[in-house]
Amino acid sequence: MNYNRKEYSDDELIALYKGILKPRMIEERMLVLLRQGKVSKWFSGIGQEAISVGSAMALESDEYILPLHRNLGVFTSREVPLDRLFAQFQGKKTGFTKGRDRSFHFGSNEHHIVGMISHLGPQLAVADGIALADLLDNKEKVALVFSGDGGASEGDFHEALNVAAVWNLPVIFMIENNGYGLSTPSNEQFKFKHFTDKGPAYGIDALQIDGNNIIEVYDTVRQAAYSMRKNPRPMLIEAITFRMRGHEEASGTKYVPQELFEKWAKKDPVENFEKYLLDEVILTPKAIEGIREEIKAEIEEGLQTAFATPMPEANREEELEDMYRPFEQEVIKPASDAKTERRYVDAISDGLRQSMERYPELVLMGQDIAEYGGVFKITEGFVDKFGKDRVRNTPLCESAILGIGLGMSVKGKKSMVEMQFADFVSAGFSQIVNNLAKSHYRWGQNADVVVRMPTGAGTAAGPFHSQSNEAWFFHTPGLKIVYPSSPYDAKGLLNAAIEDPNPVMYFEHKLLYRSISQEIPDDYYTVEIGKARLVAEGSDISIITYGMGVHWAKQLQQEMTDISFDILDLRSLLPWDKEAVRDTVARTGRVIVLHEDTMTGGIGGEIAAWIGEHCFELLDGPVTRVASLDTAVPFAPPLEQEFLPKQRLREKVESIMAF
Template sequence: MTFDRKDKDNATLLNLYLRLLYPRMVEEKMLILLRQGRIGKWFSGIGQEAIAVGSTLAMHNEEYILPMHRNLGVFTSRNIPLTKLMAQWQGKVTGFTKGRDRSFHFGTQEHRIIGMISHLGPQMALADGIALADLIEKKKQATLVFTGEGATSEGDFHEAINVAAVWNLPVIFLIENNGYGLSTPINEQFKCKNLVDKAIGYGIEGFQVDGNNILEVYDLINQVATSMRENPKPVLIECLTFRMRGHEEASGTKYVPQELFEEWAAKDPVRNFEQYLQEQQVLTIESIAEIKTRFKSQIEQDVENAFNEDEPEVNTEVELEDMYFPYVSTTIPATKAATEMRYLDAISDGLKVAMQKHKNLVLMGQDIAEYGGAFKITDGFVQEFGKARVRNTPICESAIVGAALGLSINGCKAMMEMQFADFATCGFNQIVNNLAKTHYRWGEKADVVVRMPTGAGTGAGPFHSQSNEAWFTKTPGLKVVYPAFPQDAKGLLLASIEDPNPVIYFEHKYLYRSLSGPVPQGFYTFEIGKANVLKQGEQFCIITYGLGVHWALSYLSENPDHSATLVDLRSLQPWDREAVANAVKTTGRVLILHEDTLSSGFGAELAAWISEHCFEYLDAPVMRCASSDTAIPMSKVLEDDFLAKSRLQDTVKRLLAY
């Protein structure tokens, strides 16, 4: 291994050595603790320290780094105390996640580090959003995100780099090519000779570097970061290294040929750099021994201090509260006159008001800029707010949801438009595992709204008509709203944007141009989680939301002899238990109506809650009226038969006849 110090003085070289040695000695201590049974799991980065340490020291302290689970050197080089890290690894209350997550699955704004989730690839899109926020704020900063050679096979890898390339984002995508994804060798993971060659396909620069040579890593990252701060654009870097331990210690290494260990042991980044510094007369045998003795004593003390930290105390109420960033949703009354607006225009007006109020709000989605979106909701927004804040995206839902979270982490608000709610499947992991769990895991808000054009009635078939709100109402950490009227659409959208928690905002496509109503001008909000009781009656109650509200209104208008209470939930997570309970107590008979399919639709949750909490007030079984348990057909006659509306009259008759 050849080192070139260039213009680095002895103090700089010594600091690089100290930073390199420390995580190695911490890791060696972890392996001892593992054999002693004092810890249960460890993902070793022994042999790869030069990548984490060299790249971190090349970045500015205020720049974000998004590491993986073998990058201990990132955390130690950013001066996170070992006691704090050890508390995290051991699930202590003083850890970054209060015992809720393990390893490096956490973030810390203080140290500008955003940890991974177990799905690996999704963190790359977060780097896009972080860098985009810097770009919009005209900060000359770079963002560094790590991934492994195995994760380059994931779609998130492609999506994140493609978005960064198209948007010229200052992101360093660093691949640690360590030879194996758990037990799968690289020849079974990809066909190309070098992973760096993938850069060509994205039209960006790519570099390959000896990942075990700390000076080469440091110099390359420093060069690339310095350049992109002045000339923002992404770069792909492949660091060649080797995993000297198992995927995690329990996995072992029997699948690795012995000659590979011998080859890479000769390239050990710590031992080789140590020998070089002796040749350069920066270190001596005596100084090395003194340093290691000092580090060993410090590590021993910090580890034991962490073991003595408190375990988490069980408090279910706190656990529930911590799923969400602290925020009280309230109603802010309208102060200006109302004008007649279509449902679609109310949403557009709400977005415009929010963009005017929040200069850090960024809108993203397919075709939303000059074209104005598939439904023209953002028509004219580019002219008023500019392309920096109204952004067309490639067709890559996962990357854009991730970028939205990255924007939030770096101080922005974000709204991402799914072109159709059906397409949320392509961003599902980011929504339910990143947006939903971020605050619970490490206390960071996810200030993101995902708009979901939803529902049937337009003959659009199985992939443009689904009512998929139940996928999200069961995910703790998300809020879900579903307005039925233009006034509610604007007020709830503004409330969603004000809320620093992730909100899934359903808007019914059939109502876009078919429904109009009075909508106050200017800024106002409705409380998320507060239902609207549209009618009061005594025979039975209908609990519904979305298009179901209009089916119910139409039915009751055609049957004026019925005395019914009609509850429009408006919000599904949280939902208004008090309003539902009052409706049940008043009428004794309950019909739950929704457009989603019957089995496991949100109505099942409502029915179960009513049976459990309001049983003594019921005069009949809770009945559900929902759509068929099939995919949604395109044919108009088949679609009409599919929808719950076709069964509403019969369901009411059964309820009243019981």
């Protein structure tokens, strides 16, 4: 291996040697502990240490790195305390996830590291978000994110690179090309020869380096970062390397030809660099022995501390509380009595505008939301008032933009991400349920992101622009869900969602946009998340509903004047107001749970089950659900009307009243 030390001093080269030796020695110790059953799983980076260490040491200490399984050298180079690192590997509470996640599935803002999730690709966009936040704050910083050659096959790779290129984000995409994605060789992963072929297609500078040459990695990343701080833009660096052990220890290496091991053993990054330093008399055998003894002592001290720490004791209250960043909402009342008649769509726009004024750190992102004002014109005129830095058109890339929202949160920003239609959120599903929802529980990083979701049927828009998909997220701890049915709530709940530091799914029914209006305060105000609203008080039957269901219930109330209806608008679906539900059951004893979503697996099933479990003694009849048919949403209006539950609601009311 050829080393070009350039202008680097002996001390700098020795620092690189210490940096690359420490993760190797830790790994060798971990492999012993794995065989002894003292570590449950291990993803070895032996043979690839130069990439992690060279990259981390080349950056400034406050620049974020987003590593993967085989990047132990990032953590050691950032001087993460070994006792905490080892405690993390063992599932101890003194680790970084309180025993809730394993290996490198964690982050540490103190060390400017954002750890991976097992889905690999989603973290690429998080790096985009971190870089965007720095760019907006005029900070000359870069972010560096790792991807393996296998993980680069995911759509998230394309989306993250594409957005970074379009927005000139200072992100280094470090591709560790070790020839295999678990057991699948590169020629079964992609057709191109080198990842440097991909860079020009995105308009990104791309370089290829010897990933086993610590000086080459360090120098390349250092020079790239310096250039990108002055001239913000992304860069792709392909580091050619090899994985000397299995994807993880349990998977073995039988699928790899033996000659590859023999070839790459000669390119061992630690042994070759050590030999170079000895040959150049930069280090002596005695000095190396001293360095090894020092690292060994540090490792053993860290292990002793970690082993002496007991396994965590389960605390149900703490587990539940940690799903969300602590936040006690104080409902904000309007500063004056001034009111204006506003449509539902205008109320949403008004709330969004006032939140932008209230929170200078808030950034809006979505398809066509800038000059065009969004397909429903909710952000029309926002660019003129707030500028394109804060009102950002995005490419067609739901997953990337949601990931960028998490990255922005890491840097203290707020994000509103608009799905053009709620249906399209499926393209970013993993980011929401695996990244945004779990981040605070896993390592204490909240996701300050609101996802606006134009939802619902009744507009003859067919199966892909009409779905009510709130139940997809209702099952996911860590999220909050609101669904206003009136202009007043639309504005107040949107403001509250943006104020809340946790991820909030905000559903807005398209059919309500221009069909209803109401006098609402001109000033900024909020509505309490988790608090239902009693629309009508009655004594015969309760209809528990939300969204368009509120209006169906009110219409039926006007038609069936001989029945006294209690209509409860949940408004918030996660959390939902159990006290209000119990109160309405107590008033009437007869209950219908109504929603536009399909019947099977809908939110109504959970509410009905809770009523049966907790309010059984208050019931005078069975709890009944009314929902849409268990089909996709049809296009033709006669089919769509049959699909929706509105017509069946009357039948159910009559049936329950006759029970």
